Amino acid sequence: MCIQRxxxxxxxxVFFVAAFSCPLLAQPTFRIMDATTFNGISGxxxxxxxxxxxFTWEKGTRLTGVGCAYSASMDGSVIVGVRNRNPKGHExxxxxHGSIQGLGDLQDGIPTSSASGVSSxxxxxxxTGFGEAFRWxxxxxxxxxxLPGGRESQATAVSGxxxxxxxxxxxxxxxxEAFRWxxxxxVGLRVLPxxxxxxxxxxxxxxxxxVVGLATGDHGAWRAFRWEDGIxxxxxxVPATSVSWALGVSGNGVIVVGxxxxxxxxxxxxxxxxxxxxxxxxxxxxxxxxxxxxxxxAVSADGxxxxxxxxxxxxxxxxxxxxxxxxxADADGDGVxxxxxxxxxxxxxxxxxxxxxxxxxxxxxxxxxxxxxxxLALFLRCWSGPGIPIDPACLNGE
Numbered sequence: 001m002c003i004q005r006x007x008x009x010x011x012x013x014v015f016f017v018a019a020f021s022c023p024l025l026a027q028p029t030f031r032i033m034d035a036t037t038f039n040g041i042s043g044x045x046x047x048x049x050x051x052x053x054x055f056t057w058e059k060g061t062r063l064t065g066v067g068c069a070y071s072a073s074m075d076g077s078v079i080v081g082v083r084n085r086n087p088k089g090h091e092x093x094x095x096x097h098g099s100i101q102g103l104g105d106l107q108d109g110i111p112t113s114s115a116s117g118v119s120s121x122x123x124x125x126x127x128t129g130f131g132e133a134f135r136w137x138x139x140x141x142x143x144x145x146x147l148p149g150g151r152e153s154q155a156t157a158v159s160g161x162x163x164x165x166x167x168x169x170x171x172x173x174x175x176x177e178a179f180r181w182x183x184x185x186x187v188g189l190r191v192l193p194x195x196x197x198x199x200x201x202x203x204x205x206x207x208x209x210x211v212v213g214l215a216t217g218d219h220g221a222w223r224a225f226r227w228e229d230g231i232x233x234x235x236x237x238v239p240a241t242s243v244s245w246a247l248g249v250s251g252n253g254v255i256v257v258g259x260x261x262x263x264x265x266x267x268x269x270x271x272x273x274x275x276x277x278x279x280x281x282x283x284x285x286x287x288x289x290x291x292x293x294x295x296x297x298a299v300s301a302d303g304x305x306x307x308x309x310x311x312x313x314x315x316x317x318x319x320x321x322x323x324x325x326x327x328x329a330d331a332d333g334d335g336v337x338x339x340x341x342x343x344x345x346x347x348x349x350x351x352x353x354x355x356x357x358x359x360x361x362x363x364x365x366x367x368x369x370x371x372x373x374x375x376l377a378l379f380l381r382c383w384s385g386p387g388i389p390i391d392p393a394c395l396n397g398e
Contacts (some may be wrong), residue, residue, distance in 0.1 A: 016360055028284040028348070032291060037309035038298070040071040041249060043160070043206065045300035047076025048307045048320060051268070069095070070116045074160070075300070078122025080115035090114065092127045092136070101398055103136050105129040106143050113141075117157040117165075119207065120347050124162030126155040133167050133181070146180050147171045147188050156201060159208030166201035166211050168363075173184065176228070178213050189227050190215075199225065199232070203249045206301055210253025212246035224258050236269050243274070251301030256380040262306050266295035276306065280321055294317060332356075 008027075045371050049069035062146045069081035081096040083102075092103040092115035097393030104130040105111040113129035115136070121145055125136040133155035135146040144165060144237035146153045156167045165181040178189040189199060189211065199215035210228050217223035217234055224235040224246035235256060239246060244260035250282040256267040257276070258271045264276040280286045289312070296308040309316055332346045336356035341359035350358045358364075365378075 014074065027322075028280070029320075030286045031279055031289055031312060031320045033291075033320065034319045036085035037295070037387040038318040038320070041300050041305060041307050042072040042076035042247075042299045043074035043301035044076065045302065045322075047072050047079070047357075048298075048318075049079055049081070050318060067093070070114075071118045071157070073122035073394070078118055080118045080125050080127070082114040082127075085111055087088075092125065092129065092134075092141075094122075094125055094136075095116075096122065097331035103127075104141055106134055106141060106352050116155065117160055118158055120160035121129055121162075121163035124158055126158045126165050126167075128154040128167075133165065133169070133204050135162075135165055135181075137162065145186055147177060147179055147186055150177075153186070155181075157204045159204055160206035164204065166213075168198075168200040168213075174219070178211065178215070180204075181210060181225075182208075190232055201227075202245070202247050203298075205249050205253035205294035206251035206254070210249055212249045212256050214245040224256070224265075224273075226251065226253075226256055226267075235273055237272050242300040247296065248298040248306075250299055251305035252303075253377045255299055255303030257306055258298035259297045262294055264306075265295035266296065266306065276308075277320065278345040279323075284323065286321075289317070291317075307376075 002336070035050055038050045041048045049072050051068035065082035066298055067081060069079050072079045077097060080092055082090050083093050084102070085091050089110035089112055091105065091111040092113040094101045094103055094115065100318050103113065103115060103125060106111040112396060113127060113134070115125045115127035117126045118124065123137060127134055129141065131152045133146055134148070135155070144153060144155065147169050150170045153169030154167045155165050158165050163182060166179065168176050168178050171177040176198035178199040179186050180189060186385050189201065197211060197216035201211050203215040204210065210226060212224070212226050214222045215225045215232065216344050217240070220245045221241050222245060225245040226235055226246065235244065235246060242261050244258060244265065246256050246258040248257045249255065258265055260273060265273050266276050266279055267273045276296050277288060280287055291310040291312045293308065293310050296306050297306070299306050305330040306321045306323070308319055310319045333348060334346045334352045334353060334356055344353065346352055346356060346358060352358055363375050
């Protein structure tokens, strides 16, 4: 079954795509939508978010209102971002099933907060308020402080369990430095390699072990980085003067997406940085038309759904690219992943073999794993022939 979710809100721009359990959408796909760009994606790849619009997979509608959405929970039921507060200010918000909750700010007065990340279950939100990174949980917004000897901080993302926060702030030298916050302690990830250099963390893996972002490289150009176990590694191979930003990372940290020299990229350890266009066109055989993919802004937890921005000479649009089958998705819940499941619509609770199919019984018409009176009843109800009309209920039967 292919299920479409259709929620909308006048204060956030949200694009809802069909659940990728649908067989058609399990294949590689590419889609341009009538939106300027997409900022984020839910962990399961079913919901992408941005500004001032609401969309479903098959239909797009412009809504009145203001605001931007930047991140979504694992299943897309919780979305976070910012809304304008007339006549002045803006406030971080948390959107849950159509209801918008203002999160307030770290200080009284005109709010200046914005939410940029949310935990997998939607209970923890991170962002920035009055120039300081915050973590929100159970109705309470808590400031995370600054780097030692530094000032100002911005939280950009949070781990799946909500315990680890990443972002950037000014360090004691006055340079922007990426940070990782955990258990009340904010630690800088380093600035490379010159005195005037900087780094910014933009995303974190679900387990909190991998951080990605951008930092100055050997020649002073911005370079995408991947941080793990205390080591910051510049992503490549790329020319020394190339400019790259890492903007998203998969749940296990092995897939990184971003932008390099004006083109969207995808990175993994085996292949290094590759232009996303080349992967979609040359490896997956997708037709991108005249669109140039200029930035990959986020990726789903399984690393297979990527969203970002494209350009065709006449304007900018958001794109959604699906790379293929998930290695873990299991639409019918039979324990066999969709990529290996020859019977992807098995009835719940029916035993299956290694191919995901129930045992074959000659007269198992209802496909419940046995031959019994229920199969006889189905046969009698659906038996037809010359001059015998077909019961409409049987048109989809075996």
